Amino acid sequence: MEKSLSTYRKKRDFKKTPEPKGKKGKSSKNLKFVIQKHDASRLHYDFRLQVGNTLKSWAIPKGPSLSTKEKRLAVLTEDHPLEYANFEGVIPEGEYGAGTVMVWDKGKYKNLQEKPMSKCFKEGHIEVWLEGEKLQGGFALVHFRDKNWLLIKMKDEKANSRKNPVKSQTKSAKSGKSMKEIQAGKK
Numbered sequence: 172m173e174k175s176l177s178t179y180r181k182k183r184d185f186k187k188t189p190e191p192k193g194k195k196g197k198s199s200k201n202l203k204f205v206i207q208k209h210d211a212s213r214l215h216y217d218f219r220l221q222v223g224n225t226l227k228s229w230a231i232p233k234g235p236s237l238s239t240k241e242k243r244l245a246v247l248t249e250d251h252p253l254e255y256a257n258f259e260g261v262i263p264e265g266e267y268g269a270g271t272v273m274v275w276d277k278g279k280y281k282n283l284q285e286k287p288m289s290k291c292f293k294e295g296h297i298e299v300w301l302e303g304e305k306l307q308g309g310f311a312l313v314h315f316r317d318k319n320w321l322l323i324k325m326k327d328e329k330a331n332s333r334k335n336p337v338k339s340q341t342k343s344a345k346s347g348k349s350m351k352e353i354q355a356g357k358k
């Protein structure tokens with residue numbers, strides 16, 4: 172069992188929630204990322220990056236921006252299992268994080284720094300190149316206080332202050348469904 176997943180598991184009752192419990196995953200060179208739109212008590216976007224064999228996770232209230240001038244608050248949350256990257260569905264009422272979850276974007280990423288991701292994470296400075304369906308390009312995650320980090324679009328050809336993918340792209344990268352359609356699909 173992954174020790175870093177103990178907080179994740181403690182918060183959830185897997186008899187009631189359809190979320191994955193998480194197995195011991197294999198780490199790979201093809202690093203995964205996912206951004207899940209989560210309509211919980213407050214709508215937010217969960218940004219998750221594979222580091223080793225878990226997903227490091229941040230909750231971003233406003234979601235990512237393609238403008239290099241808009242720094243987005245990203246609050247560190249518990250590590251999630253790798254299988255969580257495919258989770259889309261409804262967390263039942265009364266359960267932790269109750270609400271609809273959409274796989275808003277997914278893909279692979281590259282570490283832009285010449286040191287392991289685990290070290291970048293510990294030092295509180297991450298720079299990655301995302302190859303997603305909605306987001307591409309360099310993004311930095313910079314720690315500033317307690318669990319608070321900032322997600323910042325780096326300057327490159329993918330930066331674009333006129334595009335707002337959070338507003339303009341509202342369908343799932345997994346199923347093509349809207350939040351309403353995912354919600355309606357629950358049992």
Ligand code: MN
Nearest residue numbers: 209217230268
């Ligand atoms: Mn969430």
